[in-house]
Amino acid sequence: MSPRAVPATTVARLPIYLRALDGLAADGVETTSSGQLAALAGVGPAQLRRDLxxxxxxxxxxxxYDVEHLQVQVAAALGLTGDLAVVIVGIGNLGHALANYVAVAGKGFRVAALVDAGASVVGSTVAGLVVEHDRDLVQIVRRGEVRLAVLATPADVAQELCDRLVAAGVTGILTFVPRVLTVPAGVDVRSVDLATELQILAFHERRKTSARALAGRP
Structure with a gap:
């Protein structure tokens, strides 16, 4: 692999390239052009070649490009060459769905533990795992040598749980909680805020509606 630093924008596109390559491999395609792969990924061929x-x-x-070889290269760049242990904290509807998704389709990932605080949830079985109590969070993370966590909890407890995850050794957090989390240097946080994304779409839809009205179109 190249010793050059990979730009964050390129890293963000690598999972899209891998998904496209997985699709080609599933269809029995052995080689692909930059044009074909770029079209599947929704980018220009020059951008794809630059990223790769x-x-x-x-x-x-x-x-x-040899599809199988490129699959291996991109997966290696993303760190998907093993079975990355993930803990999911918050097993409501979203956490339940995420656990099942990662268990079935989470290539390169493994759900190591499920954690919640609800009496009606703790002790239940989801995706083949028994949900454990969050009071044991630090021990659970250390037991499974977990470095990645998914947060799908109420906003008012998210920061406290985030602090405990970091203290236990977690260095990457995917959060679905609608609040900003504060973490120390060396810990990466990726946020998925569904409400914010819908609001952004609503903003663009309003602008398109206004533009149509000004142009006299329905």
């Missing part, structure tokens, strides 16, 4: 060059992959002129 950071991985040391330049394809073969007149042939293109």
């Amino acid at each position: 060059s950071f991985l040391g992959s330049h394809g073969t002129r007149g042939v293109g």
